[in-house]
Amino acid sequence: MRKTTIKDVAKKAEVSVATVSRTLNDPDSVKKSTREKVLDTVEKMEYDPNPVAKALRLNKVNSIGLIVPNITNTSMAEIIRGAHEELGDHGYNTVLFNSGEDFRREEHFCEIIQNTMVDGVIFVTGTGATPPVEMLSSDLAACLINRKSELEYVDQVMADEEEGMKLLTYHFNRMGHKRIGFITGNQQTSATKNKLKGYKNFFENNELEFNNEYVVSGNWTIEGAFLAMKELLGLKEKPTAVIIGTDTMALGALSAIRDSGLSIPEDIAISGFDNSPSSEYYTPPLTTLKYPNYKLGKLSARSILNRLENPDREKKNINIPLDIMIRKSCGYRIGFDQNR
Amino acid sequence: MRKTTIKDVAKKAEVSVATVSRTLNDPDSVKKSTREKVLDTVEKMEYDPNPVAKALRLNKVNSIGLIVPNITNTSMAEIIRGAHEELGDHGYNTVLFNSGEDFRREEHFCEIIQNTMVDGVIFVTGTGATPPVEMLSSDLAACLINRKSELEYVDQVMADEEEGMKLLTYHFNRMGHKRIGFITGNQQTSATKNKLKGYKNFFENNELEFNNEYVVSGNWTIEGAFLAMKELLGLKEKPTAVIIGTDTMALGALSAIRDSGLSIPEDIAISGFDNSPSSEYYTPPLTTLKYPNYKLGKLSARSILNRLENPDREKKNINIPLDIMIRKSCGYRIGFDQNR
DNA sequence: GAGTTGAAGATAAATGTTTTTAAAAAGTAT
DNA sequence: ATACTTTTTAAAAACATTTATCTTCAACTC
Numbered sequence: 001m002r003k004t005t006i007k008d009v010a011k012k013a014e015v016s017v018a019t020v021s022r023t024l025n026d027p028d029s030v031k032k033s034t035r036e037k038v039l040d041t042v043e044k045m046e047y048d049p050n051p052v053a054k055a056l057r058l059n060k061v062n063s064i065g066l067i068v069p070n071i072t073n074t075s076m077a078e079i080i081r082g083a084h085e086e087l088g089d090h091g092y093n094t095v096l097f098n099s100g101e102d103f104r105r106e107e108h109f110c111e112i113i114q115n116t117m118v119d120g121v122i123f124v125t126g127t128g129a130t131p132p133v134e135m136l137s138s139d140l141a142a143c144l145i146n147r148k149s150e151l152e153y154v155d156q157v158m159a160d161e162e163e164g165m166k167l168l169t170y171h172f173n174r175m176g177h178k179r180i181g182f183i184t185g186n187q188q189t190s191a192t193k194n195k196l197k198g199y200k201n202f203f204e205n206n207e208l209e210f211n212n213e214y215v216v217s218g219n220w221t222i223e224g225a226f227l228a229m230k231e232l233l234g235l236k237e238k239p240t241a242v243i244i245g246t247d248t249m250a251l252g253a254l255s256a257i258r259d260s261g262l263s264i265p266e267d268i269a270i271s272g273f274d275n276s277p278s279s280e281y282y283t284p285p286l287t288t289l290k291y292p293n294y295k296l297g298k299l300s301a302r303s304i305l306n307r308l309e310n311p312d313r314e315k316k317n318i319n320i321p322l323d324i325m326i327r328k329s330c331g332y333r334i335g336f337d338q339n340r
Numbered sequence: 341m342r343k344t345t346i347k348d349v350a351k352k353a354e355v356s357v358a359t360v361s362r363t364l365n366d367p368d369s370v371k372k373s374t375r376e377k378v379l380d381t382v383e384k385m386e387y388d389p390n391p392v393a394k395a396l397r398l399n400k401v402n403s404i405g406l407i408v409p410n411i412t413n414t415s416m417a418e419i420i421r422g423a424h425e426e427l428g429d430h431g432y433n434t435v436l437f438n439s440g441e442d443f444r445r446e447e448h449f450c451e452i453i454q455n456t457m458v459d460g461v462i463f464v465t466g467t468g469a470t471p472p473v474e475m476l477s478s479d480l481a482a483c484l485i486n487r488k489s490e491l492e493y494v495d496q497v498m499a500d501e502e503e504g505m506k507l508l509t510y511h512f513n514r515m516g517h518k519r520i521g522f523i524t525g526n527q528q529t530s531a532t533k534n535k536l537k538g539y540k541n542f543f544e545n546n547e548l549e550f551n552n553e554y555v556v557s558g559n560w561t562i563e564g565a566f567l568a569m570k571e572l573l574g575l576k577e578k579p580t581a582v583i584i585g586t587d588t589m590a591l592g593a594l595s596a597i598r599d600s601g602l603s604i605p606e607d608i609a610i611s612g613f614d615n616s617p618s619s620e621y622y623t624p625p626l627t628t629l630k631y632p633n634y635k636l637g638k639l640s641a642r643s644i645l646n647r648l649e650n651p652d653r654e655k656k657n658i659n660i661p662l663d664i665m666i667r668k669s670c671g672y673r674i675g676f677d678q679n680r
Numbered sequence: 681g682a683g684t685t686g687a688a689g690a691t692a693a694a695t696g697t698t699t700t701t702a703a704a705a706a707g708t709a710t
Numbered sequence: 711a712t713a714c715t716t717t718t719t720a721a722a723a724a725c726a727t728t729t730a731t732c733t734t735c736a737a738c739t740c
Contacts, residue, residue, distance in 0.1 A: 003479070005696060016719050021698060031717060048454045048477075052396045053696035056725050061392060061457065063435065071420050072617075077411045084411070084438050093456055095403065096436045098424050114388045116433055117401065117457060137388075139343070222621055251621040258623070277412075281562055281591040283598070283623055345726060356690045361728060371688065393726030396695050 004045045013041040024049065055117065063093035064141075064304055065118040067109050069101045069125060074248075074276050075293045076124070079145065082297025083122055090305055092119075099125070101186075110135040120304045122297075123147070125190075141307040143300045147190060155303045157318040159296060161191060164289045164322035165198030165243070168271055171324060172241045173206065175331065177269065181239035183228045183253060185220040185246060192217075195245060195273070214239050218249045225252030233260050240268060241330070247272035247279040247288055254282060254329075265331030275325050287330035290323045344385045353381040364389065395457065403433035404481075404644055405458040407449050409441045409465060414588075414616050415633045416464070419485065422637025423462055430645050432459075439465070441526075450475040460644045462637075463487070465530075481647040483640045487530060495643045497636060497658040501531060504629045504662035505538030505583070508611055511664060512581040513546065515671065517609065521579035523568045523593060525560040525586060532557075535585060535613070554579050558589045565592035573600050573608075580608060581670070587612035587619040587628055594622060594669075605671030615665050627670035630663045 010017040015038060023030050023038040030038070041047075055061040064087055068076050084094045095118055099105040106125060110132045113121060120141030123133065133142055133154055144156040172180050182199050184192045196215070203210040213235060218225035225244060229252065232239055244250040250272035257264055264270055264284055272279055272288035279286040303316055350357040355378060362369050363378040370378070381387075395401040404427055408416050424434045435458055439445040446465060450472045453461060460481030463473065473482050473494055484496040512520050522539050524532045536555070543550040553575060558565035565584060569592065572579055584590040590612035597608055604610055604624055612619055612628035619626040643656055 003477070006698095007696080016721095017697085018699080018720085019718065022718095025698080029717090034718080050396075050696050051455050051457050052392060052401060053725090054698080055457070056390075056392045056396050056695090056727090057697045057699085059725075063457070066436075071411075071417045071424070072414065073417075074412065074414065077413075077417055080411050080436070081438060084436060088437075094436045096406075096420070096424060096434045097428075098421060115391050117391050117395070117403070137343070222618065248618065251618055255621050255623075278562065278588065278591055278618070281595050283595075346728095347726080357727085358691080358729075359689060362689085365728080369688085374688080390726050393695090394728080396697090396725090397727045397729090399695075 003050070004047045006047070006049065009038070009041055009045055009047050012045060013038050061117040061119055062091060063087075063095050063118050064301070065095045065097060065109075065113050065116070065121040067097040067099060067106065067113075067121060067123050067125075069099050071096070071098050075246075075274055075291055078293030079124060079297035079300075082294040082299075083301040084297070086298045086301035087305070092301075092305070107132050107135070113140070119308055122300045122304060141304050141311070143303045143307075145296055145300050152315055155300075155307060155316040155318075157296060157299045157303060157316075157320070159292055159320050160322060161194035162198035162201070164273075164291075164324075165195040166202050167322070167324050168243050168273075168289060169199055169202040171326075172243070172269065172271070172330070173202070173208075175241075175269070177241040178208065179211070179214065179237060179239040179241070181214040181216075181232045181242035183216060183218040183225050183232070183242060183244045183249060185218065185249070187217050192245060199243070218245065218252065220246065220249065222248060222252035222255075225249035226256045227252075229253040229256035230260070233257070233262070238268070241270070242268060243271050243273065245273050247274040247276040247282075247286060250279070250286055250288075250329075251282065265329055269331040270329040272329075280327065282329070284329045285327035287327045288325050290325050292320045292322065295320060343390070344387045346387070346389065349378070349381050349385055349387050352385060353378050401457040401459055402431055403435050403458050404641070405435045405437060405449075405453050405456070405461040407437040407439060407446065407453075407461060407463050407465075409439050411436070411438050415586075415614055415631055418633030419464060419637035419640075422634040422639075423641040424637070426638045426641035427645070432645070447472050447475070453480070459648055462640045462644060481644050481651070483643045483647075485636055485640050492655055495640075495647060495656040495658075497639045497643060497656075497660070499632055499636060499660050500662060501534035502538035502541070504613075504631075504664075505535040506542050507662070507664050508583050508613075508629060509539055509542040511666075512583070512609065512611070512670070513542075513548075515581075515609070517581040518548070519551070519554065519577060519579040519581070521554040521556075521572045521582035523556060523558040523565050523572070523582060523584045523589060525558065525589070527557050532585060539583070558585065558592065560586065560589065562588060562592035562595075565589035566596045567592075569593040569596035570600070573597070573602070578608070581610070582608060583611050583613065585613050587614040587616035587622075587626060590619070590626055590628075590669075591622065605669055609671040610669040612669075620667065622669070624669045625667035627667045628665050630665050632660045632662065635660060 006017050006020050010020045019030060020038055023035050027035055066083055070076055087094050097109045114137055122143050124145040125147055133149055136142055142154045144154060146158050148156060169180055186192060200210060216228045216231050218228040244253050257268055262268055272286045275288045275290040279288050299318055346357050346360050350360050359370060360378055363375050367375055406423055410416055427434050437449045454477055462483050464485035465487055473489055473491060476482055482494045484494060486498050488496060509520055526532060540550060556568045556571050558568040584593050597604055602608055612626045615628045615630040619628050639658055
């Protein structure tokens, strides 16, 4: 049984195809009586306009590609949720691509996205390199999350990681810490580079000595952070506070500290980065930075939709500030001004 | 600047459009010299076949819809990863839908998926009801994850939660526990129903008294599990072991136990359910059940692709067993047979 | 040298919409 | 009845492909 087409409906309702089309797309342009007749047969015959034919005619498929480095990551999930929701609210579908932090696959996706049915792309890269947006056909709307692009027609929305990292170091410093360690994610990624920039900048601005030994990569894994923390604890002058690049890695770091018989925050003060849903339930509860993932997704989607409506508007560049989330792991003392 | 079409290529290469098409889709059917000439101009003009026109002609869009209850959930992320990978490997795109555990939105997606460009749907529901697959147009391939359907043409792949739950209770019982509690997720969901079946079944088979007080809902949230555990600890006869429906909820439960000054596993033995990546790093490391999420996604995708190739094949029904993952939280004793 | 065969490529139909056009029909006010 | 407006129609173009059918032409057979 073939699907019913607009022709079938037209024949059954004894009108022209044009009338059926107009009834569906611009109801006011057709007299009430015919409109009802048409709508009736549409219902009866269970007619659904073929989306592909429609897309071909209108040169618009009503879906947006979303390239992410790693769905498994909870922050990424929030980005996806935000983007998907906003897109869905405006009748767009989300076509997901998971690059797995692999630059080759990012390139690959950029290649095949040409041959795939999307009106635009939201790009979240994990790799250090700026995504190969230049490869994209220029009639595709594009928006980068947490990444810059030289291209005039590519929008970008970013979380201000550098500023956030300054916030964190500043907080620790105000609490009297001088030796502040930093367990990074993969050092190739811009997420890490941004944070590092904020970290270094803080030392420079305060004319404190910057010690490179205190920066060690946890490579974005719990195990890696465990090892990294062990390394920091092995230094002759251990740091008294450590900032860990992600909340997930913080789990490994906490475990390493306990493993060494030290206690948190008395011996070592800790902060994470992300405010993942479970960080509040770590032992001890984790001081961290609220990463606006959902908002990032939402705003990037909005940006894409906006550009689709207005292809020639100027480049948009949104920057979202991060808030510090103070919990027990950083060792606040009662009476200390933590503006809570 | 309009995108170059097959016509443009044909004109430039001084052949017919048919020849260009055949060169691209069935190179052997065209003489070497013409083939080279065509391929050359294709390259020069940067011609990409329009996927929409192709889809219209072939009645095939090469993408699959994936409806999930909650992307934020890490197990869901693994399912998505598995499905996406398998689909991508076979040239299919993944169109994501996030229902947010809302039955109304599940229905909504089933409605709009008609008007959206997919060849099939993979369905994983969070709500108790079987997904409204009957609503789907019958020429859409469909596969259900963790859910049954009466329909002959709908495949299903499931994790054997009931059997897994038996495994867990059995394990606790062998370690001498009689009063085994169970903190469930949302009780309306089939995930919970299945586990409950295994839980009850165990008691029946072993002629042990089943105490309904020991089953309390944590509603799938960390907070909920915290409260649920508090409730269990308030009973005159506390359970000596508690199974928690998800690893994430276990965080709340562990926190509640510590909050009451009890220790794990000495006072109370604990197991989770899922084997989430971080469960190994809880304090103490969490005994849990390996949930085959990635595999679930992968197999469902394979099932869909297979049906697309062979639409009239018989219904497929895959069942994946779960393995127990023994760690410290369940209080194994050295020398005890835990087949590790 | 006439007829047959086969390969290579051209032509045109088909996919299901939307939209434009010119024309016709139907309804409304003067 | 006339003029005018609103509604509808039929037909065709356009979107970019694939493919069934037809044509051409050279090689081969007898």
